[in-house]
Amino acid sequence: MTLNNREIIRGQIVALKEAGLSGAEIARSLEVSRTTVSLWLKRIKEGNLSNRRCVMGAPGKITAAEEKLILEAARQQSVLNAVEIRHQLQLYHVSDKTVRRYLHKAGMRYPDPPVRETIRDNHKKARVRFATQHEDAGPDFWGRVIFSGEKSFSLNSSGKLKCWRWNEPRYKHKSLSSLAESDLVTSSFWGWQWLHGMGELVPIEEDFTADKYLEILEEVMLPSVRAYALPYPEEIVFMHNNCPIHTAKIVQRWFEEQQHIQVLKCPRLSCDLNPLEDIWTSTVSAWKPEYEKTPAQLLHHTESQWETFRSNPQTVYRQVMSVPGRLKCVLQNGGSWIG
Structure with a gap:
């Protein structure tokens, strides 16, 4: 629902309430839920008519130091996946998905390493x-x-x-897998x-x-x-x-x-x-x-x-x-x- 639509519905709820309609009658008239009507009436009564949504969200779970450790682990041992990095660093308070998200945020990818002989x-x-x-x-x-x-x-x-690597040449030495x-x-x-x-x-x-x-x-x-x-x-x-x-x-x-x-x-x-x-x-x-x-x-x-x-x-x-x-x-x- 857009901001303008919310303002229109709020105005209609106020007008119908002043006309003496009950919450259920207002909901049927405007084809909205009774919860929506009750919520707006409560806000009007309390004087809290802010249209801004309050998105709390969870606080960041990884500190700057831990983020640095994650990136360093991926650099030093590029074949480790996000699960292995999390366990190696004992980051048991976060999920594998969180570790992977921070690596992607840093511009790292996890593709198959090219298999190439050493170029002399x-x-x-x-x-x-x-x-x-x-x-x-x-x-x-x-x-x-x-x-x-x-x-x-x-x-x-x-x-x-697979191995983690940044936006660097595909055949850079550290991104290569030895020829078996x-x-x-x-x-x-x-x-x-x-x-x-x-x-x-x-x-x-x-x-x-x-x-x-x-x-x-x-x-x-x-x-x-x-x-x-x-x-x-x-x-x-x-x-x-x-x-x-x-x-x-x-x-x-x-x-x-x-x-x-x-x-x-x-x-x-x-x-x-x-x-x-x-x-x-x-x-x-x-x-x-x-x-x-x-x-x-x-x-x-x-x-x-x-x-x-x-x-x-x-x-x-x-x-x-x-x-x-x-x-x-x-x-x-x-x-x-x-x-």
Whole structure:
């Protein structure tokens, strides 16, 4: 009820009361509750006609010192959740929700930490060289690039790990989770995208070798790219990283035989420069391992996410056109991970 409406009802109650109507008759006449009528009549009698609501609310339960301890605990042990922080600090007089609210108030989030290998000086130098070589490339160039990549999904505990972090780069060292060597890989995929949409997604049901990669290039990549991306005789700029499978001799010979394909080798540990990584990240974020536990369920989930992006070409376009900005960030960060 607005302030003006309350004033109107109060005036009507006063007028009807002065006319000799009872509280019940006033309530029926104005179609309000008898409690409302009684409340206003009581206020009128006591002379308390303030229209301002009195909202008492509970006093703050966390002191400034305790708030500082909460934030410090999240900084020092970022993997602790709000429940664990509350118990560690013995803040039994407040709820888990209160602790979480103060962390959110401080601008902290609790997402999954990215799992990345340590990026060393030689990797940084290679990333800087790559960024320097292509920082001035425009839409005409990136519009011909076929971004490719592989992704393996695993069922393990690290996938459920989260950590608190402020608005800082996603790949900042303290926000990273160590790469687990014992992951139980359940499903692997290869796919490609370009400026105007998604390409093909290929499930990998066996060990991914150079021979298997060459088979995908010949039977999937090249025919599909020519069919609905870059028809002959347009040149294809094909981007992949320099992992051993991609640099195998049989793969290199195949590319040398393709007169209309220019290979763009992305440095090792540079998935953050490949917009296809955004697709994989979104697929992982939407994955619910408690319900999608089998390889068949994971296959269905991944294909569904892929088709979702296929139906949103504007999103894919923005991802690809973000590459020049990513290269600038690499140069600004001296080759380190970008946010």
